[in-house]
Amino acid sequence: MRRTRRALAAIAVPATALALVLAGCSGQTSTAGGSSAGGSAGGSATDTLTLGMTADINGWDPSAQPPYQAWGIEAVYDQLVQCDTSGGIIPEAAESWEISPDNTSFTAHLRPGQKFSDGTPVDAAAVQASFEPLIKSASDRYGGVTFASPDANTITITWPEPQPLLNNRVCSPQIASAKYLASGDLNTAPVGSGPYVFNAANSTSGSIYSFDKNPSYWGADQYPYQHLELRVLADETASLNALKTGQIDGTLITPALYDQAKSAGMSTLQTSVGIIQFQLTDRAGEKIPALGNLKVRQAMNMVLDEQAISDQLFQGHAKPVHQIFGETSQAYIKDLGDPYPYDVDKAKQLMQESGFGDGFTLTVPTMEGQPWLPILPYVTQQLGLLNIKVEQKALTGPDAINQLISGDYPAPLWGLGGSSDSIQDISIQVLDTGFWNVSHQPDATIDALWQKIVTGNQDEKVAAQQEINKYVTENAWFVPIVAPFGFYAYSNAVSVPQMSDPNGGHPLLRDFQKN
């Protein structure tokens, strides 16, 4: 087409800009190791495991890592010990250990001969350097901790108070090289002693992370793949498409995509995502007098049809629960049954007897994307039958979490808890210092039982936990509703014989085997 010179210029300028952008900027972009054309299985070549992550890796600082979707962290770092799925610990960097009878100190004996990727040895100094940042950054769990090491391969970590959650305390931190930790730059590339080494040249931050096998890792046999690639796919449709077209071997999916994944021939594992429950924390009735009345709390427990919620609102991908503790936890009471069966008439009667038959207003804080939001209309309707008016308050912005647990909303509805570690859940939800006990009202019975957990032997611990469970159930401290299922979907390029994650959230890196 003939154009005026000016019109030509209008085309030429963006074209030149495009060329400049491609030439100039792509020189600085690190090349992505994993490209895929068409639908060919780019990621499931026999020796590379490619996994999708729904969130980015948060830097490489070993002391600041969330335990969820931490395959990259598991790849490059070792821990002192690993927490297993029944509340115990198994060897990692430490091959054996002793725990003091009063649960205040942990003595670890390290495997000899391990090295970090910078050549420095995995020794007591490295372990100490790895725990030290937590003293300040997680002072409620590691404040006042001291260290002693009689030789390079032995270290004793001592807390000022007995730790009922000692296992959790020693299996959480990642062990990194002391030199690396002191260097101040913890986010460019990690320096650990794990089964894989980070390959920065083949990685693009925020998009693709590439790792190569560490041949001198003590447990190298557990990891059959020579290469690991993690792809950040924040949108669930994108990650399912990538799974279907073979770009990745596995990813977390929401129940909404379960049917699609199954019909595309994927295998799935059911994962635990907590229990949707009300925390009725204002048991003294300070902010909401009605919540101070036991019958009102019991009525709230009886007005929700949990089976219907599971079947219809979650399409069967959930199950009713009657206790706030997970089935595999020590606090769980096996034959408790349903202490508050679904009975709307009985609930109404209880409300009348309580003297609060005219009901009250309950403000329920909400946040976008929460998986329990689908049940809110039903909960609103049912509580309405008891004259309890549910008002929603959407929390947004950086202050949202602050507001949620501030105590302004004495009865938040949320998905949490239900883990295999009931001592952890008690400390968070039941103790008056727990951050989910948002009204922080003290209770002498609970405090006495907690002391038994802190100082007692194993049997006393279990008995005290079950006592706590009975107490909070009889006093309707909570309204446990349903435990929704999450899913992990994977293609037939891999096999996942078990899920080692103690939180039951997803398979760990060591669980992926070749098919």
Added chain:
Amino acid sequence: MFFTLLKKLLRSAVVLLIVLFATFALMFGNGEGIARGILGLGANEQDIQNKMQQLGLDRPLLVQFWDWLTGVVTGDLGKSYFTGETVSSALQNRLPVTLSLVIPTVIIAVVISVFLGVAAAYYGGWLDRTVQTATGIGAAIPGFIVGVALVFAFAVAIPLFPATGYVPFTTSPAGWVASITLPVITLLIGSIAGLAAQVRGAVIDTQSRDFVRTLRARGVSEAAIVFRHVLRTASGPAITAVGLIVIGLLGGVVFAEQIFALPGIGQLLNLSAQSGDVEMVMGCVLVMTLILLIVNFAVDTANVLLNPKARIS
């Protein structure tokens, strides 16, 4: 004319400052909330205060803004609170991805829209009606649905293109083209719909002017009339529309990058805003606002060059 452009430049700079400060105030206004967002639910009061001090969030807002602004001038935009990556390096890595979507879309949209708009205006009849219907549908369908449909049709059901991911041009030119094809088509649908309608309207308008009749009477060829005279007059509203299209594309890349998992600025802005990574958000806002202002300025300049009437401000 020079002073007109200079005044526009100054106005753009003022707009930039206002937008940046307003965004900064919104994002950094609640230092405690930011610290809480980083440390999580279990953090106690002391941890939060420590974190705020560490990040400089306890200083007055104007001091923080001035600090950030001086940092921008020296090229230091801060670091992500979550990944520790510097904002400038993240933006550098991601800008080519977004530009790989925006620039081809604009170029192809202009070419096709001019072609369609002129053809519709000149030939009228069934062609005109077809173009009008098609652009109406294209403008009405949400871009998100177009993207999802394209992925399903041409990446999953018939594996012609990759479903996700971006291949840099330097790694593989063919791979690059394959990885941006579906996203660009997604963005093109809405862009062409808007632009073609604008061009058609402007051309029809100009066609009916007296000077066109005079040119025809003087025996100037139809092609010369269209391409040398009509287009130049009709270009005013069309170029303004191009400016609006580019601005719309900056919003469109947010969902396109999400559907196709492309590591661009739109995706970065989306994820940083959700997680409360305020330094990153400010960096993205800076880049996007700069692009917007540059595009506006370019549109104004092009108008001034092409249309003498716009030279008086």
